[in-house]
Amino acid sequence: MSDATDDAVIAPPRSLAGDAWYDLRRNPVFWIAGFIVLMMVLIALFPGLFSSIDARTAACSLADSLRPPGAQHWFGFDKQGCDVYSRVIYGARSSVIVGVFSTLIAGFVAVLVGTVAGFYGRWVDALLARVVDVFLGVPTLLGAIVVAKALAGQDLGIWPVVLALGLLGWPTPARVIRSSVIAASHQDYVNAARILGAGNARIILRHILPNSLAPTVVILTIMLGSFIAVEATLSFLGVGPRNTVSWGTDIAEAQRWIREASFPLLFPAGFLTLTVLAFIMLGDTVREAFDPRLR
Amino acid sequence: MSQYIIRRLLQAVLTFFGATLIVYALMFSIADDPLQALAGERPLSASQRAQLTAQYHLDEPFVVQYGYYMKGLLTGDMGRTITGRPIADVLAEAWPRTIQLAAIAMAIVIVFGVIGGVFAGLRRGGVFDQTSLALTLVVIGTPVFVLGTVFQTVFAVELGWFRPSFAPELGIATYILPAIVLGLLSLATAMRLTRTSVVENLRADYVRTANAKGLPWRRVVSVHVLRNSLIPVLTFLGTEFGALMSGAMVTEGIFNIPGVGGRLFQGIRLEDGPLVVTIVSLLILIYLFVNLLVDLLYAVLDPRIRHE
Numbered sequence: 001m002s003d004a005t006d007d008a009v010i011a012p013p014r015s016l017a018g019d020a021w022y023d024l025r026r027n028p029v030f031w032i033a034g035f036i037v038l039m040m041v042l043i044a045l046f047p048g049l050f051s052s053i054d055a056r057t058a059a060c061s062l063a064d065s066l067r068p069p070g071a072q073h074w075f076g077f078d079k080q081g082c083d084v085y086s087r088v089i090y091g092a093r094s095s096v097i098v099g100v101f102s103t104l105i106a107g108f109v110a111v112l113v114g115t116v117a118g119f120y121g122r123w124v125d126a127l128l129a130r131v132v133d134v135f136l137g138v139p140t141l142l143g144a145i146v147v148a149k150a151l152a153g154q155d156l157g158i159w160p161v162v163l164a165l166g167l168l169g170w171p172t173p174a175r176v177i178r179s180s181v182i183a184a185s186h187q188d189y190v191n192a193a194r195i196l197g198a199g200n201a202r203i204i205l206r207h208i209l210p211n212s213l214a215p216t217v218v219i220l221t222i223m224l225g226s227f228i229a230v231e232a233t234l235s236f237l238g239v240g241p242r243n244t245v246s247w248g249t250d251i252a253e254a255q256r257w258i259r260e261a262s263f264p265l266l267f268p269a270g271f272l273t274l275t276v277l278a279f280i281m282l283g284d285t286v287r288e289a290f291d292p293r294l295r
Numbered sequence: 296m297s298q299y300i301i302r303r304l305l306q307a308v309l310t311f312f313g314a315t316l317i318v319y320a321l322m323f324s325i326a327d328d329p330l331q332a333l334a335g336e337r338p339l340s341a342s343q344r345a346q347l348t349a350q351y352h353l354d355e356p357f358v359v360q361y362g363y364y365m366k367g368l369l370t371g372d373m374g375r376t377i378t379g380r381p382i383a384d385v386l387a388e389a390w391p392r393t394i395q396l397a398a399i400a401m402a403i404v405i406v407f408g409v410i411g412g413v414f415a416g417l418r419r420g421g422v423f424d425q426t427s428l429a430l431t432l433v434v435i436g437t438p439v440f441v442l443g444t445v446f447q448t449v450f451a452v453e454l455g456w457f458r459p460s461f462a463p464e465l466g467i468a469t470y471i472l473p474a475i476v477l478g479l480l481s482l483a484t485a486m487r488l489t490r491t492s493v494v495e496n497l498r499a500d501y502v503r504t505a506n507a508k509g510l511p512w513r514r515v516v517s518v519h520v521l522r523n524s525l526i527p528v529l530t531f532l533g534t535e536f537g538a539l540m541s542g543a544m545v546t547e548g549i550f551n552i553p554g555v556g557g558r559l560f561q562g563i564r565l566e567d568g569p570l571v572v573t574i575v576s577l578l579i580l581i582y583l584f585v586n587l588l589v590d591l592l593y594a595v596l597d598p599r600i601r602h603e
Contacts, residue, residue: 137582138317
């Protein structure tokens with residue numbers, strides 16, 4: 001107790017990031033969301049650690065069709081007689097891959113376009129703003145359907161979906177980073193660097209970007225969750241990759257037999273919601289911690 | 296004001312052609328064999344190939360193809376489905392159902408979302424506020440198709456309160472459960488947005504002035520705070536329109552409603568390429584149009600926008 005008061009008196013004022021971390025450490029939601037995200041990444045990387053049955057190769061027996069959950073098979077069996085638990089575990093991989101890689105693509109394009117537009121301003125900014133408008137005019141899910149449909153004949157796995165989401169998802173974060181870059185480029189330290197003779201590339205990479213990435217990273221975390229949701233929706237609609245275990249496909253399949261049994265639907269649906277929610281909550285708590293207006 | 300409208304219209308024209316060009320290019324130039332992509336798994340006979348090539352002018356240069364496609368969309372000549380039915384007929388039958396569904400969903404969003412948001416914002420940190428913040432976050436994190444299938448399972452199949460699929464003999468009542476599913480996502484976001492802007496506006500100078508003048512609290516809230524808080528909600532509803540359309544596709548698909556979204560859903564499942572491309576393009580047109588309308592309305596409501 002006395003330590004805490006001493007700290008408060010002696011400690012120098014914390015930076016915004018320090019303040020944010022101080023808040024985050026005390027926020028249970030942050031830890032819960034972080035834990036779920038970590039678990040999902042682990043499951044996606046090493047599904048074998050979590051399930052002794054490999055859902056991609058396991059033989060399913062119709063004798064087990066729709067057998068309810070039990071001690072041996074926690075989540076029961078689906079209509080085809082496949083173990084629902086192992087399918088849920090192996091389904092995490094495609095969701096996580098799509099989420100991570102489409103976010104990387106969207107983030108890369110967004111940082112590139114947003115920085116160039118914000119730093120150079122004038123006609124470059126005006127031109128890029130129009131390009132952003134055009135891409136915002138295509139709703140993500142609808143655009144992704146068209147891409148997935150056009151490439152359906154070629155067996156490219158989940159990569160068309162990754163590419164489509166990445167290329168349709170960048171405009172929103174690009175707007176965010178553009179405004180942070182504009183704010184950062186009027187700071188004194190940028191002027192100082194320029195007077196000392198730093199070139200544009202150095203100013204952008206060493207001074208502006210490190211100071212303007214935080215809000216974009218937060219938006220991208222939230223978007224990662226929504227990309228996972230879109231990927232599952234595409235699989236649910238039947239335009240996702242074939243021959244891949246995926247939560248969306250399993251939910252679509254289970255929905256057909258909903259009148260006979262609901263558990264094959266509820267388990268993958270629960271995992272999907274939990275994952276999407278974890279990413280959104282993680283981004284949300286970090287954003288709140290970084291937002292000084294809420295203090 | 297007129298200058299703003301003209302500038303905004305010019306931008307809309309550009310966005311419109313840009314966005315449709317992207318969709319068209321995605322559909323017809325990234326596929327190895329666009330005809331086979333249109334037909335899905337079906338084997339294509341030589342005469343079907345010839346018919347599709349003629350329908351999409353695939354033997355012409357790309358720009359000409361795109362020109363024909365836009366002309367068709369804008370004049371209502373939308374070609375035929377893969378089974379030969381005119382797409383315009385399919386859509387004429389489907390629109391009314393989708394509009395009914397969307398109208399009920401919108402009413403749910405506005406009534407519960409806005410009223411709930413105002414209550415939560417006025418009593419910030421209260422029990423209602425905390426509960427609704429947590430609940431709306433869960434809804435935002437749940438994909439529409441999960442919400443739809445779970446609601447269908449729980450409320451229609453298990454509890455039997457609703458029919459699990461479209462029943463035209465029930466009239467408007469058949470849309471209630473699908474409309475709740477469709478509206479919930481926007482409702483959650485609208486509620487959070489209303490709450491945030493009510494909270495921010497309660498601290499505004501003009502609220503202090505209104506209080507100091509001795510206006511009754513009810514009037515301060517309903518006239519001063521509410522009016523200013525609804526402006527961002529309006530923009531949100533415009534930009535969320537895209538999500539609402541995707542949501543309609545999934546919801547109508549799940550509940551078997553033969554509306555525009557339901558047709559798109561079936562088109563995807565039955566691999567009816569022409570139907571999918573046409574509906575997607577039309578939805579994008581509507582989306583752009585609604586966004587333009589919202590932007591113009593926004594400028595009317597908030598003079599700061601048009602003077603920037």
